[in-house]
Amino acid sequence: MAKSKTIYYCQNCGAQHATWMGKCSQCGEWNTIVEEVVEKNAKKTPWQEDNTKKPVLFNIKDIPETSETRIITHNDELDRVLGGGIVLGSVILLGGEPGIGKSTLLLQVALSLKHLKVLYVSGEESASQIKLRAERIGIETEDCYILTETQTQKIFKQAKSIQPQILIIDSIQTLQSEYVESSPGSVSQIRECTSELIKFAKTTNVPVILVGHITKEGSIAGPKILEHMVDVVLQFEGERNHLYRLLRAQKNRFGSTAELGIYEMQGSGLREVSNPSEVLISPKDTPLSGNAIAATLEGIRPMLIEIQALVSTAVYGTPQRSTTGFDIKRLNMLLAVLEKRAGFQLGSKDVFLNITGGIRVDDPAIDLAVLCAILSSYENEPLPDNCCFAGEIGLSGEVRPVNRIEKRIIEAEKLGYDVIFISKHNKVKTSNFQIRVEMLGTVGDLYRMLF
Ligand code: TYD
Ligand code: MG
Numbered sequence: 016m017a018k019s020k021t022i023y024y025c026q027n028c029g030a031q032h033a034t035w036m037g038k039c040s041q042c043g044e045w046n047t048i049v050e051e052v053v054e055k056n057a058k059k060t061p062w063q064e065d066n067t068k069k070p071v072l073f074n075i076k077d078i079p080e081t082s083e084t085r086i087i088t089h090n091d092e093l094d095r096v097l098g099g100g101i102v103l104g105s106v107i108l109l110g111g112e113p114g115i116g117k118s119t120l121l122l123q124v125a126l127s128l129k130h131l132k133v134l135y136v137s138g139e140e141s142a143s144q145i146k147l148r149a150e151r152i153g154i155e156t157e158d159c160y161i162l163t164e165t166q167t168q169k170i171f172k173q174a175k176s177i178q179p180q181i182l183i184i185d186s187i188q189t190l191q192s193e194y195v196e197s198s199p200g201s202v203s204q205i206r207e208c209t210s211e212l213i214k215f216a217k218t219t220n221v222p223v224i225l226v227g228h229i230t231k232e233g234s235i236a237g238p239k240i241l242e243h244m245v246d247v248v249l250q251f252e253g254e255r256n257h258l259y260r261l262l263r264a265q266k267n268r269f270g271s272t273a274e275l276g277i278y279e280m281q282g283s284g285l286r287e288v289s290n291p292s293e294v295l296i297s298p299k300d301t302p303l304s305g306n307a308i309a310a311t312l313e314g315i316r317p318m319l320i321e322i323q324a325l326v327s328t329a330v331y332g333t334p335q336r337s338t339t340g341f342d343i344k345r346l347n348m349l350l351a352v353l354e355k356r357a358g359f360q361l362g363s364k365d366v367f368l369n370i371t372g373g374i375r376v377d378d379p380a381i382d383l384a385v386l387c388a389i390l391s392s393y394e395n396e397p398l399p400d401n402c403c404f405a406g407e408i409g410l411s412g413e414v415r416p417v418n419r420i421e422k423r424i425i426e427a428e429k430l431g432y433d434v435i436f437i438s439k440h441n442k443v444k445t446s447n448f449q450i451r452v453e454m455l456g457t458v459g460d461l462y463r464m465l466f
Pocket of ligand 2: 117118119139185
């Protein structure tokens with residue numbers, strides 16, 4: 016007979032406790048412990064039966080070299096973020112806010128994998144809803160199977176009969192394993208279902224893609240160990256009211272986490288944005304003050320983005336500082352540098368900063384463009400036409416070199432810019448480029464050159 020007991024789980028680290036506590040003694044987080052009644056039945060899954068082989072011991076020298084086999088999805092942005100396609104037998108978790116387009120992205124991938132058999136399991140939508148969405152996306156395919164089911168064992172049975180080459184689960188929070196008797200979405204269910212799916216992926220070599228809901232704090236709902244268990248964690252983000260969606264890898268056992276995929280949500284699904292610079296810079300008839308172009312790098316892909324700043328006299332006592340897409344602490348630091356090293360009195364000014372397109376950038380090389388946008392708004396004077404910037408600002412007001420400067424210069428040149436401002440410590444041969452390359456030492460040099 017099934018045994019039932021009450022366990023207290025920490026939703027952050029997944030630790031089990033015998034009693035409820037306000038603070039998890041394992042990870043130190045407050046208010047993360049939830050009560051769950053767990054009934055564990057003796058377990059036997061179709062995938063575990065054949066798993067009773069003795070463990071085999073290898074000397075690492077003797078393991079034959081294998082290259083990972085990858086499925087190319089032909090969705091270039093996704094392939095790049097994954098490090099070159101989906102690795103066979105891997106488990107990928109795709110997280111994102113509701114309505115951001117997770118289901119759309121995965122259905123689109125499922126439909127475009129024409130040469131492969133795909134099983135798309137949905138616990139959230141009915142088959143006809145999925146069909147409607149597929150019609151909207153408008154890709155015809157032969158071998159895409161839709162299953163609306165939430166019981167893991169039934170999903171495995173179907174998988175055994177259909178023999179798919181990719182399994183997509185939308186979403187992990189709706190799944191339920193019959194071996195754990197708690198409600199779907201609870202910590203123990205999520206953990207159990209994920210580990211069953213991981214076993215399925217590893218034994219059959221079929222890649223599994225899971226959709227994960229996120230909590231209002233922005234982390235994937237369920238225990239943090241969910242992210243430790245899977246091979247790849249992808250985050251789909253963007254402002255819901257903006258068109259652009261960004262796909263990032265937070266963890267990737269088979270590639271870099273620095274890559275960024277950009278999509279545009281359209282009436283007929285997600286369109287890949289293969290040349291982000293062109294869409295992220297708004298066309299202008301007259302030069303405007305407070306705008307500067309930064310030559311940034313996402314992963315190894317260079318792109319030019321527009322920074323907008325507005326500096327105005329503070330109406331209320333405490334000046335406001337607000338940013339969209341940029342770290343506010345970094346902005347405060349740049350303002351302090353301007354004040355202390357270049358003598359600008361910004362202490363009584365409101366400063367607003369916006370990176371257009373609703374994207375978030377962490378590259379320190381955009382510091383220089385941020386500073387120029389602020390100065391341009393402060394002076395109410397547009398920056399010279401057709402110039403862009405790539406440099407990091409140090410605390411003593413020096414312009415510091417940034418990595419892969421040649422790539423940034425080439426991108427700026429390709430897009431028809433006339434001048435790029437960089438740090439004088441960046442070792443480049445300016446004669447190699449047609450674009451004019453201006454070298455800067457300090458923030459003071461910059462001001463003298465531009466205003
Ligand atoms: P959805 O993929 O259901 O989001 P998630 O699974 O992340 O919750 O879709 C999100 C939104 O995208 C939805 O509000 C409607 C919009 N959308 C389009 O604009 N165009 C389309 O072709 C599709 C399918 C959806
Ligand atoms: Mg969905």
